Amino acid sequence: MANTTSTSGRTRRAEIAGGGxxxxxxxxxxxQSGWDVRLHEKSPELRAFGAGIYLWHNGLRVLEGVxxxxxxxxxxxxxxxxQTWMHNKSVSRETFNGLPWRVMTRSHLHDALVRRVREVGVDIRVNSEAVAADPQGRLTLQTGEVLExxxxxxxxxxxxxxxxxIGFKQERWSATDGIIRLIVPRKKEELGDGEWDNTIDMWNTSPRVQRILYSPCxxxxxxxxxxxPAADPRGSRVPIDLEVWVEMFPFLEPCLVEAAKxxxxxxxxxxxxxLDSWTRGKVALVGDAAHAMCPALAQGAGCSMVNAFSIAQDVASAASIEEALVGWEKRVRPITDRCQAISADYAAHRSLSKGNMFTPAALEAACYDPLRQVSSWPQ
Ligand SMILES: Cc1cc2nc3c(=O)[nH]c(=O)nc-3n(C[C@H](O)[C@H](O)[C@H](O)COP(=O)(O)OP(=O)(O)OC[C@H]3O[C@@H](n4cnc5c(N)ncnc54)[C@H](O)[C@@H]3O)c2cc1C
Incomplete structure (x- = not known):
């Protein structure tokens, strides 16, 4: 049974910085496991940043769990x-052996989680910026307030x-490529013949490197x-440079015109x-704070959600929070580390352009089931 009381007999409390x-x-x-929870978001409201997102079996199972x-x-x-295209010709079509996956807008996913946060009775504070934490279990806010x-x-x-x-030892680096992410109207009927309900990963390597991940939500x-590439001034320009994008992807012109607006x-x-470690005493780091990764495998949020969900599983019946957090990192981190390494390698070599790159190793994180704590699909 969940141990949700502290040694003094009161309900255990968590302070969480960040409403992503x-x-x-x-x-x-x-x-859900009985804790008192307060969530601090520095922005004036809880809202999603960015455009669209892919979730796989692991993230969808977390959604089931919450x-x-x-x-x-x-x-x-x-x-x-x-589908993967190179120079506008199909090089692969993948269905992942029936592994569940889903594409959506970020606001759609975020709104659903926010509704659930309110439903379960999390105490939400917006305009509340965390500036520091210490391993004894104190969170300092920008206002100077210290919460235990x-x-x-x-x-x-x-x-x-x-x-x-806290001073975790860390390495941080940026890849040579970057991305402009937008939500535009589908315009499916204006795109001409084609399988426009597919995800289509459209690569071009000449005369310039430009890629569009076409993702109906x-x-x-x-x-x-x-x-x-960041070094390409026209490809990385915002608002987008309509001419260079239409030149490379003429069949997407109706959508690109919308994007340019x-x-x-x-x-x-x-x-x-x-990082050297994700925990220090009573502090745990989750999500991009701990393990930001290149988006090649579309797993940053999926791993973040699995790891966040897993903390609650591991502290639920723990006598010592500190020990439970050490055990949590040991349990969940290897999959995230491997996923992060493959993502970085794929990004560095633009490997997805070859097609058929969702190998079993690349799909390891996606196949993880956090509810059953097993790593395989199908069962
Ligand atoms: C181009 C790109 C595409 C991606 N595509 C995918 C994908 O398809 N699938 C996938 O799974 N992942 C994807 N990711 C990764 C994913 O976006 C991130 O891993 C995920 O959003 C991380 O969530 P988070 O909650 O850790 O961080 P964030 O989303 O950054 O949320 C942090 C929150 O904390 C708040 N905050 C910041 N500082 C403070 C503070 N001091 N005090 C209080 N609040 C604070 C912020 O305002 C924000 O609300 C992609 C990433 C990129 C860059």
């Missing part, structure tokens, strides 16, 4: 095939202040991931963060 996918998942999972799966399935899409807890979770993203205030919304478009480089 990792923080929301940890908050729901801990609350009671948000049905909500997410409505309004998201599983494409019939993941049995567990502090740093889910405050790649620039984590919780992490940096539902009947109305299309996620475009438009990749170009988006003044808020951003070019983001791929970041990787590797």
């Amino acid at each position: 996918f990792a923080g929301l998942t940890a908050a729901i999972a801990l609350r 009671g948000a799966l049905e909500d997410v399935l409505t309004g998201s899409h599983t494409p019939p095939t993941y 807890a049995d567990l502090i979770i740093g889910a405050d993203g790649v620039g984590s202040k919780v992490r940096d205030s 539902n009947d109305k919304e299309l996620y475009l991931g438009m990749m170009a 988006l003044q808020s478009a951003r070019y983001d480089k791929y970041e990787t963060t590797k």
Whole structure:
């Protein structure tokens, strides 16, 4: 049975910094197992940043575990095939041996988690920025307020202040490529003949390196991931340079015209963060704060959610939070580390352009089932 009381007999309390996918998942999972949970988000509201997102079996199982799966399935899409094109010719069609996967807008996923966070009774504080934590279980806010807890979770993203205030040893680097991510109207009927419900990973290596990850999210919304090297001033320009993109992907012109209208478009480089440890005393880091990874395998959020959910599993019946966190890292980290390494390697060599690159090793994290704590698909 879950041990949700501290040695003094009161209900255990967690303070969580960050209201992204990792923080929301940890908050729901801990609350579901009886903890008092307060979530701090530095922005004025809980909202998603970015455009679209892929979730695989591992992330979908977490959603099941936190009671948000049905909500997410409505309004998201599983494409019939993941196709890879090189110079506008198909080189592979993958279906992952029936492994569940799903594409959606980030706001769709985030909204579902926020609804669930409210439903289970997490105490939410917006405009609440964490600036430091200490291993004894204290979280300091930007206002100077210091909060004590049995567990502090740093889910405050790649620039984590919780992490940096404690001084975890870390390596951080950016890949040579980056991406402009946008949601545009589907415009399917204007695209001409084609299997436009598929995910299509469209690569070009000449005359320039440009890639579009074409990802339908539902009947109305299309996620475009438009990749170009950071050194290419036209490919990385925002708002997008319509001419260079239409030249390379003429058949997508109706969607690209919509993309060019988006003044808020951003070019983001791929970041990787590797730490010596994810825990210190009563503090645990989850999500990009601990293990930001290149998006080649579309697993950053999936691993973040699995790891956040797993914390709640591991502290549930623990006499010592500190020991439970050490055990948690030992248990979940190897899969994330391997996924991060393959993602970095694929990004460095643009390996996905070859097609058929979702090998068993590349799908290891996706196949993990956090509810049953087994790593395989199909069963
Ligand atoms: C181009 C690209 C494509 C990707 N595609 C996918 C994909 O398809 N599938 C997938 O699984 N992953 C994908 N990822 C990875 C995924 O986006 C991240 O791994 C995931 O969003 C990490 O979630 P998080 O909650 O850890 O961090 P974040 O999403 O960064 O959330 C952190 C939250 O904390 C808040 N915050 C920050 N600092 C503080 C503070 N000091 N105090 C309080 N609040 C704070 C922020 O405002 C934010 O709300 C992609 C990443 C990139 C770059």
